[in-house]
Amino acid sequence: MEIGVFLPIGNNGWLISKSSPQYMPTFELNKTVAQRAEEHGLDFALSMIKFKGFGGETGFWDHCLDSFTLTAALASVTERIRLYASVPVLALPPAVAARMAVTVDAIAPGRAGVNIVTGWAPAEYAQMGLWPGDEHFANRYARAAEYVTVLRQLWSDGSSDFTGDFYQMDGCVLSPRPANGHIDVLAAGQSRTGMKFAAEHADANFILGSGVNTPLALARSTAVLAEHTRATGRDVGALALFMVIAADTDAAAQAKWRDYHDNADLAALGYVTEQTAADRVAGDASTARIVALPEGAVNLNMGTLVGSYESVARMLDQISEVNGVKGVILVFDEFIEGMEDFGTRIQPLMESRTAASRKSSRKS
Numbered sequence: 001m002e003i004g005v006f007l008p009i010g011n012n013g014w015l016i017s018k019s020s021p022q023y024m025p026t027f028e029l030n031k032t033v034a035q036r037a038e039e040h041g042l043d044f045a046l047s048m049i050k051f052k053g054f055g056g057e058t059g060f061w062d063h064c065l066d067s068f069t070l071t072a073a074l075a076s077v078t079e080r081i082r083l084y085a086s087v088p089v090l091a092l093p094p095a096v097a098a099r100m101a102v103t104v105d106a107i108a109p110g111r112a113g114v115n116i117v118t119g120w121a122p123a124e125y126a127q128m129g130l131w132p133g134d135e136h137f138a139n140r141y142a143r144a145a146e147y148v149t150v151l152r153q154l155w156s157d158g159s160s161d162f163t164g165d166f167y168q169m170d171g172c173v174l175s176p177r178p179a180n181g182h183i184d185v186l187a188a189g190q191s192r193t194g195m196k197f198a199a200e201h202a203d204a205n206f207i208l209g210s211g212v213n214t215p216l217a218l219a220r221s222t223a224v225l226a227e228h229t230r231a232t233g234r235d236v237g238a239l240a241l242f243m244v245i246a247a248d249t250d251a252a253a254q255a256k257w258r259d260y261h262d263n264a265d266l267a268a269l270g271y272v273t274e275q276t277a278a279d280r281v282a283g284d285a286s287t288a289r290i291v292a293l294p295e296g297a298v299n300l301n302m303g304t305l306v307g308s309y310e311s312v313a314r315m316l317d318q319i320s321e322v323n324g325v326k327g328v329i330l331v332f333d334e335f336i337e338g339m340e341d342f343g344t345r346i347q348p349l350m351e352s353r354t355a356a357s358r359k360s361s362r363k364s
Contacts, residue, residue, distance in 0.1 A: 001320035001352040002327030004044035004082075004239070005037045005339065009070060010053070010061040014243060014299050014331045016272075018057055019263035021334045025065050027073060033335050034074045037081060040343025041353075044082035046186070046329060047071060049117055051091070052124040056268025068100050075108035084113040084186055089143060090130050094150040095160075095172050102155070105178045113184035114151070116202070118144050121275040141189070141197040142166070148185055148201040156181050186239070192224060199228035199236050204326055207238045209303015212257070215242075215315040215322075218303065222324035237326025240319055242303040245333050246341055250307045256333065257306045264298040272297065302331070309341065313349035320352035 006014070007030050012022055023029065034045045047070050053062030071085035085104065087097045097114065105112035118140040125131040136143070146164040153160040154174040162169045187202035189195045198205035205225055210217045222238045229236045245260075247253040305312045319328055332338025347353050 001316075001325065002043040002239075003347070003353065004046060004327060004329040005033060005042055006241070006329050006331045007033055007045055007047040007070075008331075008335045009047040009065045009067060010050050011063040012058055012060055013333070013335060014302065015260050015333055016054065016056070016058070016060050016265045016268050016298050016300070017260040017263050018265055020260045022058065024063055027065070027070065029335070030065070030070060031074060031077055033339055034078055034081065034083075036336070036339045036343065038078050040339070040347060042081060042343075043327065044084060044113075044329075045074070046084040046115055047086060048115075049086040049088050050124070051088070052121070052127055054265075054268040054271040056265040056271065058265045058268060060265060060268040068097075068104070071112070072100075072104050072107060075104050075111065078108070078111075080111075082111045082113060082184075083108060084115050084184070086115040086117050087147075088117045088119060089140075089147045090119050090125050090132065090136075091128065094147045094167060095154065095169070095174070097147075098151050098154040098174055101151075101183050102174065102176060102178055105183060106176070109179045112178075113186060113203075115186040115188065115206075116144055116148060117188075123275060141193050144187075144197055145201055151183075151185070155183055190221065192228075195221075195225045196228045199225065199232045199234060202236055204237050204239050206329065207240050207325075208301065209240050209242045209319075210301065212304045212306055213311075213315065215303070215305065215318045218319070218325075219322050222322055226324045238322075238324050240303070240322075240325055240328045241331075242305050242316075242319070242328060243299050243331045243333070244312055244338060244342065244346075245304065245306045246309050246312045246338070246346060248308060250311055253306045253308060253311075257304070260333065261298050269297050272300075309345040310349055313346045316346070317350055317352045320350075 009025050011024050047067045049067040050061050050064045054060040067086040071083045101114050122131050143166045146166050150160050150162050155178050158177050160169040160172045184203045187198040188206040189198045207221045245257050305315050
C-alpha cells in the first residue's frame with residue numbers, strides 16, 4: 001500500500017482547535033516534512049490550495065502558501081518522492097496549469113502530478129471576482145472534465161483545439177512536454193458525480209475516511225468508486241485520507257483527541273457551515289456536506305486514527321485490505337513529530353509496508 005503525506009501548506013494543519021499545535025506554513029516546515037517523508041520511504045506528498053481561510057480565534061487557514069510554487073521548490077530539494085500540486089480550476093486556466101506542471105516535471109522528471117480542485121466555498125473565489133455563480137455547484141465536474149481534457153491533450157500532443165462549454169482552445173500549444181508524455185491527475189470527489197468524474201478522468205481519487213478508529217468505514221465509498229471504474233474500464237484506485245493522532249498508549253492519544261475536540265474553534269467552524277450551506281444541490285456524500293458534519297468538524301470530518309503506535313499501525317493495515325484502496329494519505333496533529341513517529345514507530349509495525357519492503361529487498 002502506498003503512503004503519502006498531505007503537507008501543512010495552511011496554518012495549523014487540519015485541526016480547527018484552540019488547543020492543537022499552532023504554527024505558520026513556512027517553506028522550511030514543508031521542506032522538512034517532505035524530506036523526512038522521503039527518508040522514511042513515503043511514496044508521495046501533496047499540497048492543497050486555499051485562497052481564503054476560515055477565520056475564528058485561531059485564524060484557521062488565513063495563512064496559506066501557494067501549491068504550485070511550493071511544489072516546484074520541494075522538487076528541487078527531494079530526489080525520489082512524487083509531488084502533487086493542487087490546481088484550482090476557477091483560478092488557473094488549463095493551458096497555464098499544464099505549463100506549470102511541465103515545469104515541475106522538468107525539475108523532477110517523472111515525479112510531478114496535479115490534484116484537481118473544483119472549489120466549494122463561494123467566498124473564497126468571490127473575493128477575487130472568480131465565482132461563476134451558484135450554477136457552479138451543479139456543473140463543476142462538467143467544467144473539471146473539460147479542464148482535464150485540455151491538460152491531457154497538451155501534455156500528450158503539445159497542442160489543443162478543444163471547444164467546450166467552459167473552455168475554448170484555438171491552436172493552443174505547449175512545449176516542452178512531459179518527459180514521458182504523461183502527468184498523473186488526482187481528484188477528490190466524494191459524491192457519485194465526483195467519483196464518476198474521477199473514474200473517467202483521474203488516475204486516483206481521494207476518499208475521506210470517516211469516524212474515529214473506524215478504518216473500514218470507507219469501504220462504502222470505495223465500492224462506489226469501483227462501480228464507476230468498472231464502467232470506464234480505467235484503473236483508478238482510492239487514496240484514503242486519514243488523520244493520525246498517536247502516542248505511547250491508547251489512553252494518551254485519546255486524551256489529546258478529546259482536548260482538541262473540546263477546544264474547537266467554533267467561530268471558524270461557523271464559517272465552514274455557512275459556506276457549505278450555499279450548495280443546495282449537494283448530496284449527503286458530497287465534500288460540502290461531509291466537512292460540516294458537527295460530530296467531527298474539528299478536523300473537517302476526515303477519518304481519524306487515534307491510539308498507540310501499535311494500534312495505529314494495525315488500523316492502517318486494515319485499511320490496506322479494503323477493496324479498491326491504492327494508498328493512504330496522512331495528516332498529523334503535529335507534523336514534524338508526527339512524521340518522525342510514523343517513520344520510526346508506526347510504519348515498521350505495518351505488515352502492509354514491511355511486506356512490500358521485504359519483497360523489494362528480495363528482488364534486489
